Amino acid sequence: MKRAAGLVITLIILLSQTSCFGLRQINELAIVTAVGLGLGDKPGTIKVSAQIIRPADARGQTGAPSGGTGQPIYSISAEGTSIFDAIRNLGRVSSRRVYWAHNFLIVMDEDYARKGIKDMVDFFTRNHELRMNTRVAVTPDLPDQVVSTITGLEVVPGEAVDRLFQNNHVVGRAPASDMMNLEEAFLSSSTEPVLARVQLKPRGISNKKPEEHGSLKQVELGGAAAFLGDKMVGWLSVKEARGLLFFLEKLGSGIEVVKCPNNDGVMSIEFKRARLKVTPSYANKEPKFGVRLTTEADIVESGCAIHLDEGIRQDAEEKLEQRLKSNIDSVIDKAQHRYHSDFLKLGDVFRNKYPEEWRVLKRDWNRTFSDAKIDVEVEATIKSGVLKSVGTEIR
Amino acid sequence: MTNQQTTRVQITSGMFIAMIVNLIFVKAIGVTQGVIARAVGQDMWLATLLGTLQGVAVMYITYVAIRKTPNLDFMALSERLLGKWIAKVIALIIFLFFLAGFGPIMITFVYHLQEYFLPEAPLYLFIVAPLLVGLLGCFYGLEVMARLALVGLLFIFLLNVLIIMGSTNEFDIRNLLPVMENGFPRTFAASLNFDADWALATMLAAVVLPSVKNADKTGGKNGMIGIAASGLLTMIWPILEGAVLSAEVTSQYTVSCMKLARNAHMGHFLQRYEMIMIALYSIPVLFEVMFCIYATSISAAKIAGLKSNKAMIPIVSVILGCFGYWIVDDHFRAIDYLENYWPRIALPIAFGLPVLLLMLRLMLGKKLNKA
Numbered sequence: 001m002k003r004a005a006g007l008v009i010t011l012i013i014l015l016s017q018t019s020c021f022g023l024r025q026i027n028e029l030a031i032v033t034a035v036g037l038g039l040g041d042k043p044g045t046i047k048v049s050a051q052i053i054r055p056a057d058a059r060g061q062t063g064a065p066s067g068g069t070g071q072p073i074y075s076i077s078a079e080g081t082s083i084f085d086a087i088r089n090l091g092r093v094s095s096r097r098v099y100w101a102h103n104f105l106i107v108m109d110e111d112y113a114r115k116g117i118k119d120m121v122d123f124f125t126r127n128h129e130l131r132m133n134t135r136v137a138v139t140p141d142l143p144d145q146v147v148s149t150i151t152g153l154e155v156v157p158g159e160a161v162d163r164l165f166q167n168n169h170v171v172g173r174a175p176a177s178d179m180m181n182l183e184e185a186f187l188s189s190s191t192e193p194v195l196a197r198v199q200l201k202p203r204g205i206s207n208k209k210p211e212e213h214g215s216l217k218q219v220e221l222g223g224a225a226a227f228l229g230d231k232m233v234g235w236l237s238v239k240e241a242r243g244l245l246f247f248l249e250k251l252g253s254g255i256e257v258v259k260c261p262n263n264d265g266v267m268s269i270e271f272k273r274a275r276l277k278v279t280p281s282y283a284n285k286e287p288k289f290g291v292r293l294t295t296e297a298d299i300v301e302s303g304c305a306i307h308l309d310e311g312i313r314q315d316a317e318e319k320l321e322q323r324l325k326s327n328i329d330s331v332i333d334k335a336q337h338r339y340h341s342d343f344l345k346l347g348d349v350f351r352n353k354y355p356e357e358w359r360v361l362k363r364d365w366n367r368t369f370s371d372a373k374i375d376v377e378v379e380a381t382i383k384s385g386v387l388k389s390v391g392t393e394i395r
Numbered sequence: 396m397t398n399q400q401t402t403r404v405q406i407t408s409g410m411f412i413a414m415i416v417n418l419i420f421v422k423a424i425g426v427t428q429g430v431i432a433r434a435v436g437q438d439m440w441l442a443t444l445l446g447t448l449q450g451v452a453v454m455y456i457t458y459v460a461i462r463k464t465p466n467l468d469f470m471a472l473s474e475r476l477l478g479k480w481i482a483k484v485i486a487l488i489i490f491l492f493f494l495a496g497f498g499p500i501m502i503t504f505v506y507h508l509q510e511y512f513l514p515e516a517p518l519y520l521f522i523v524a525p526l527l528v529g530l531l532g533c534f535y536g537l538e539v540m541a542r543l544a545l546v547g548l549l550f551i552f553l554l555n556v557l558i559i560m561g562s563t564n565e566f567d568i569r570n571l572l573p574v575m576e577n578g579f580p581r582t583f584a585a586s587l588n589f590d591a592d593w594a595l596a597t598m599l600a601a602v603v604l605p606s607v608k609n610a611d612k613t614g615g616k617n618g619m620i621g622i623a624a625s626g627l628l629t630m631i632w633p634i635l636e637g638a639v640l641s642a643e644v645t646s647q648y649t650v651s652c653m654k655l656a657r658n659a660h661m662g663h664f665l666q667r668y669e670m671i672m673i674a675l676y677s678i679p680v681l682f683e684v685m686f687c688i689y690a691t692s693i694s695a696a697k698i699a700g701l702k703s704n705k706a707m708i709p710i711v712s713v714i715l716g717c718f719g720y721w722i723v724d725d726h727f728r729a730i731d732y733l734e735n736y737w738p739r740i741a742l743p744i745a746f747g748l749p750v751l752l753l754m755l756r757l758m759l760g761k762k763l764n765k766a
Contacts, residue, residue, distance in 0.1 A: 013527045021516030125647075128511045131667055132658045166663065180565065180640075180658050187643035352572035 033158030036143025049144035075148035113232035138225035190347035243327035258319035265303030410541035415621030425652025446589030447626025458615030465611035486697035501719035529684035547678035561659030594745030
């Protein structure tokens with residue numbers, strides 16, 4: 001009797017552990033790698049565009065394998081009164097069930113972002129399928145064009161844009177925004193969101209028609225979109241985005257081009273080990289911030305055609321400091337006086353040092369931030385000319 | 396299970412500590428931290444620390460209450476001190492405690508699996524499957540459960556190492572500042588949510604301490620080590636959740652540890668830890684279910700006057716299953732129960748019962764010596 005009971009229980013346990021519930025076969029899925037969000041044609045609707053992998057063409061190398069179409073992606077769009085509704089409407093077009101777990105990119109159009117992204121943040125963080133390091137960007141172009149453009153070296157364009165973000169620390173001209181940091185900034189009372197800008201630029205050269213330079217549009221990552229609450233308030237240029245990165249990310253290195261002191265040539269200087277420190281203070285009921293950037297640098301390209309002596313070094317250091325200061329000043333100016341939005345996380349820094357005062361100031365922080373005095377100081381030290389000698393002239 | 400049987404089963408100190416850690420950890424790292432984040436923001440790690448200190452104190456009181464009669468659990472002790480009927484009342488309190496405690500355990504178990512992996516699977520599956528496993532483990536007895544807890548402890552270590560490795564890239568210590576922003580009283584009040592987690596462990600000690608080797612000498616120390624170890628292993632999570640996710644994000648989620656696991660990644664290839672987390676989480680959470688069945692079955696056997704708890708195992712499993720289903724079926728009810736009702740049930744019993752028995756022992760100790 002005991003054995004029979006044991007056997008029955010074991011069988012029931014085994015049957016309940018087969019994981020057949022919610023089963024999804026991979027060949028029945030439409031795997032989304034990029035999604036575009038924009039305003040629909042009808043008022044009050046949202047347009048969702050999805051870049052879906054075409055498995056037969058996306059495997060292995062680029063080009064058309066036998067039986068394939070040569071197009072690694074299949075792009076579709078649908079409209080709905082909410083994001084979920086629009087996604088469900090995609091199901092009317094897609095022969096497979098739309099699957100979001102491998103999505104690389106969410107790109108919104110400017111009009112949609114200006115109207116508010118509250119529902120977008122909620123939908124993509126509430127849904128268990130989506131990964132949180134999905135890149136998020138805003139585009140001045142149509143998002144369905146962005147997600148349907150074959151771009152980059154990767155077979156799947158969504159992955160190519162993801163790689164642009166991954167290598168962003170080398171170029172350093174846009175924030176590496178993803179769902180993680182968007183959700184954090186969106187929910188924070190002491191900072192505002194800022195997202196990367198992507199746009200289509202005629203940068204690709206067709207191998208078949210090389211004479212038509214720039215005939216292929218490619219996705220370019222550069223600049224940023226600033227938000228106040230859930231609404232986009234404006235763009236940041238690539239210069240301002242460079243300044244922004246010192247506040248938001250550890251932008252350890254980058255290239256700045258400065259003019260030579262003796263001729264019209266230019267010199268490329270690579271700054272390294274850049275450190276930004278923000279020191280808040282509070283006097284006469286007014287917050288104040290001291291921003292200090294220190295960096296070392298190397299001369300990596302010189303068109304100055306003269307020996308790089310101590311005088312050139314000092315001059316280059318001053319110019320580099322001016323350039324970096326200008327980057328930082330420009331983004332601070334936009335944040336304070338144009339957009340009145342603290343996306344630089346200065347509120348975070350102030351809150352951490354003055355929690356009691358923050359309780360009062362947080363109610364109207366963006367206005368207080370706009371009036372705050374911010375002093376910027378940059379100290380750059382050029383240390384080497386890389387492979388070439390510096391200092392002593394050839395006699 | 397009778398007292399005579401209890402004394403025959405011997406579990407080691409390591410197993411006892413492992414059982415405590417398993418029982419506390421599972422809910423404390425996610426569901427509890429979400430609740431605490433809603434109360435005190437980034438100070439959730441401090442609330443957990445305060446809760447741990449309270450837990451260590453109550454565990455010591457539990458040990459002191461049992462120390463001089465290490466072969467008696469709370470039910471047997473109360474029988475010796477106040478007689479058979481009072482012992483039945485104490486058994487009923489313990490039964491109700493673990494029945495009520497099964498709600499948060501099921502909230503933790505079901506919402507991890509159903510919400511993140513199998514949203515289309517029927518709810519009864521998530522109730523029946525763990526109960527069947529728990530029932531089987533419980534049927535084999537305390538020693539098997541204790542050995543399982545040791546494996547669970549190893550899994551917990553692995554999980555903590557993996558989540559630390561996967562979260563360091565996004566770690567921003569500024570998110571943990573300012574410290575004690577909401578003041579001590581509010582942080583202390585928030586720590587009561589973690590107290591409701593270790594309450595299960597002190598009640599575990601009240602039931603199984605007589606089965607621990609040399610309980611009279613090392614039981615208190617081991618119990619306190621168990622609570623402290625649980626606190627430290629748990630505290631890693633609010634620190635990471637605060638620094639990586641931010642308190643605002645943590646507070647948005649029912650199961651915030653899964654949110655952290657969802658964000659974690661090592662390089663570009665090992666992403667989304669949810670499945671790893673569930674794999675490493677399985678033993679501790681199944682141990683929790685097992686122990687709830689065990690504790691309710693022995694207290695039910697005591698109430699019914701049975702010598703063995705085995706006959707009660709299927710009965711209490713059905714009762715626990717029905718209650719668990721009712722709780723998790725409605726998220727609004729589940730969160731309301733978790734935040735408002737469970738602490739009010741757990742804390743008076745977890746604080747009150749050891750103190751009551753200690754006082755009774757002090758007042759009626761002579762009677763015990765005569766017996």
